[in-house]
Amino acid sequence: MIMSDEKQHVLKYLAKGIRYDGRKPLDYREVSIAYGVSRSAEGSALVKIGKTEVMAGVKISIEKPYPDTPDKGNLMVNAELRPMASPLFESGPPSDQGIELARVVDRGVRESESIDVHDLVIKAGELVWSVSVDLVAINDDGNLFDACSLAALAALKDAKMPGKTENNKADYDNRTNDKLPLKHEPLEITMFKIGNTVLVDPSPEEELNFDARLTVACREDGSLCALQKGGAGELTIEEIDHMIGIALEKSAWLRKKLAR
């Protein structure tokens, strides 16, 4: 296999147990969360992991339920790689990378049953609340998976329900003080395997040169609710178990950052 110069370089450093920016493999960069960053949104958050920045906004509307699920409200999560965030992102329809990111974050939020969509029903078969979480990369300095997952949870926790007019339309001028009915708080941690090293919170160089990665969505009770392996490299069961251990530890640490 022909290896790029950059990959050789990354590997050379990792063999010594350090990374380009001087971190150890399992060191996370500094994390900060700001709430209420878009007043247009019902809930919003800006997450920074090092220089990586992701904004999340929650919009809540009243809609008809889907005919096959009359007793369920709607919850959807979408992510966009805006070209402002990186020289590698382009305008136009989402890339494969963007689609995978959006779907992996969406699964973390939904599979954890963070919101019981039955709680979003206003009148079964007729009216339900529809919750949209939109994630936007503002600066991509690596690790958008974890940043998006953290931003999504933060924005959901920040959201306040809009009012409801007499003819059952959402009233955005009169937001209530009611929070979304959050039952669980999922967070995703992504481990990258490069050569024989497992690391978290990758830099852009590491993301371009990894062999395999594993995204693990954890609930606050330490249970797992979604997994996604990426990359062409293989993983052993032992490696996966090791990665899940890291994810549980890091997600517990990250969860503390959500306190306001």
Added chain:
Amino acid sequence: MPYPKRFDGRKFDETRPIVAKVGIIARADGSAMFQIGKTTAYAAVYGPRTLHPKWMQNPKTGVLRCEYNMLPFSGHGERVRPGGGRRAREIGMVTENALLPVLDLREYPNAVVDVYIDLPQTDAGTRCAGICAASMALADAGFEMTDMVAAVAVGNVQGSIVADLTYEEEQNKTETEGVADTPVAFMPNSGKLTLLQMDGHNTRADLKRALEMGREVCKKIVAIQKAALRAKYKGE
């Protein structure tokens, strides 16, 4: 029915509070944030870089390409569908035209300078905020510019000429008297205008007064833009 006092108590020629910052997106070649009241615009500049598809290249000069995008959660009411529409395309085009007069891209044949404008929250005046942010971001990226560009919406609300309309003012039309919403951009040194659009009803005399107000307001905005640029490059 005159409009003697503005809803938020501002003077007629007073903008909402402005916050301007330069260098907010580390990955970009140049970037800026421009906030006016509750409208916030980010602008990121990438390039000059090779323009694809190739048939769009111009061997005589570099091309300026501006993309305007309201983020899905940035609207007053319902979610804004991502992907942009005809409105966003048009605003991107008028933004290019508003900025091109201060740039000379002949040094960069076959290249493109991309300007991405994204809005996380809005309360009217988005294209103007985008142009203000883009102008700072281009300066931050190091392009030689003959002048800055500042933009503001001026308008006629029930007979009163006002600057920097809010969404509430834009909606404030009656049966007999409309609201003329007129986004303008100026180069403050030459006093020339690089953007002019109008929606609504207006008279020739009122339009002239509105444009003159716009020119003066833009001078004040440019002072804020320049202060933000100086703040980043102080000591360099």
